[in-house]
Amino acid sequence: MGNRLLTLTQGYLNRRTPGYMIFFVTPFCDCRCLMCFNREVIDNAAHRKPLLYEEIEKIARNFPGLHHVNFSGGEPFLRKDFSKIPQLFYEHSGTRLFACPTNSSHPDRIIQAVREICETCPDAWIRITQSIDGIGEDHNAIRGKKGLFDCVVKLNRELDLLKKDYPNLSVGMAMVLSQLNEGKEYDILDYVHEHFHFDDFGALYVRGDTHDPEAAKINTRAYVAFVEECRRRTDQKAGAKSWTGKLFSAITHRATDLIMESMLEDRYVTPCKAGKNMVVMDDEGTISPCEVLDHFINTGKSTLDSAVLGRMRENDYDIRKILDSEQARKIVKHICDSKCYCSFECAMSVNVLYSPRLWPGLIRHLF
């Protein structure tokens, strides 16, 4: 634990490169969720050229101080060599926090991969978050896959067993609140608390260009009330957490406070650090500040002409070259000057981590 804290602190203090990256590790997915914002990529996955393992290794070698990697996709565990990728960042970038959402579609394969990640990154905190958007057939219909709910149940049971072997493993559950499950959210919350094992359960606000445009139409006040209830129930249930788990929860809670404030009043609440302290890398190595800016450009909410900071394959796999480019500087400045704001949870968590003026609220949640 001492080593983890030291490495995390070194990563945090290194401000030349972002400390947080969301990595869309594969474009392939075996679900077809109605509220997915990445459907265009997923539907064209066969035509894409995902980064090879050797290319990811080069990226990791050129990315010092990357304390947190959040994998995404597609379904990350569908990538055959996925279980070997965290180790690259663990060894070369000093990463000590890995988070990975999963649709739970292949429990046996996922358990094997999680075990391997826990073994090869023993000093890292590893967080697996299972998606759950409904009970039984409702979940299968929203996620576009038969039998998926049974996989969620099986994986949850097995992850709970695995946690006994690996204290560095944490299990979360998350629900995307959309029009597809609005009205049933409290039943889902009750069900989840009764039947599943987890460290945290949270609700995410549907975002981006959803495949079914109706899915994004939800009542903000209902969302805010539900988030508060999720938090209250999770806090009640909370057992002994590691210090990393406590800090992670406190950051998430503080970020959610700010998102709720911003959404209820439809206003900017704090400078966004996306592009500076956080970046998103897609499966082909294209770097952007976040997952939302492109949607803002497409809908006219942002006056930028592109959200692309640069491409790893054109910059010797070196994040520093990309961030030093004129294009990257222009986008980061625009985000700051335009007081860009949105409800993206990961970006807001990074804002909390890198904005000391937000820490009093963070400390309140921590204790």
Ligand code: SF4
């Ligand atoms: S599981 Fe995730 S990536 Fe796959 S379709 Fe659903 S939301 Fe999209």
Ligand code: SF4
């Ligand atoms: S406020 Fe949202 S859309 Fe704007 S840069 Fe930050 S994360 Fe992206």
